[in-house]
Amino acid sequence: MQWSLILLFLMAQCCFIDCQLYQFHYINENKNWTEAQQYCREKHTDLVTVTNMKDMKRLINISAGDQREAWIGLNDQKHGNRTWRWSLPGVEFNESETTWDTNEPNDGGSQVIYQNCVIVNKYLKWTDDQCQTLRHFLCYNETNTTHKYHLIKEEKSWQEAQSYCRENHTDLISGTKQLQDEEVKKLMNSTSDHTYIGLFRDTWRWSDGSSFSFRHWNPIFNNHNPNSGQCAMTKFDGEGRWTNVN
Secondary structure: OOOEEEEEEEEEEOOOOOOEEEEEEEEEEEEOHHHHHHHHHHHOOEEOOOOOHHHHHHHHHOOOOOOOEEEEEEEEOOOOOOEEEEOOOOOOOOHHHOOEOOOOOOOOOOOOOOOOEEEEOOOOOEEEEOOOOOEEEEEEOOOOOOOOEEEEEEEEOHHHHHHHHHHHOOEEOOOHHHHOOHHHHHHHHOOOOOEEEEEEEEOEEEOOOOOOOOOOEOOOOOOOOOOOOOEEEEEOOOOOOEEEEO
């Protein structure tokens, strides 16, 4: 059984502006995930929900002494349905705005495999794909006023592509509005390769019931085993990457 330090938060809504204030606390007691969840709900609010990279950086900067890991509020529901999400926080998935290719998504058709990530062809039609397949990918940069979209012609898994985009730009391209941009159409018209975008699906849920799509998994995380019942913890190794454990 996995034991670890507990990570939790308190949340207060702002009254006059649209924001949230969080207090993060490290509880130096060894508990499994379920016990940690119960403790946090009884003593505070809940296990931590990480909404974006800003939250993640705040967590990393809070000293946990010599501790190396801590539970967060993310768990993989044993009987949950896979839900489509966009990588970029704040971009909501809308089923009515999808542009799937013919007979997609299909989880590989007759093959018994899970395809939880999405690629596009040069016509920007979507296809589900295994997340470990090495492919080119599209990054979005919100701070670049002249070139917001970048086609990266390096072969990476979806997880590695997400990490690259977040480290060098903002995130993987996310949302139909971004994908319909003329700059993106020109980029994709120049390639014949299927290319990763920021759409993925999983069965992971936050303890407090929120639907935030932000994920910060380690690059070797393999999103191919839904409903595992596993839980997530963050590592205090400088980047705060998450790992999935039983």
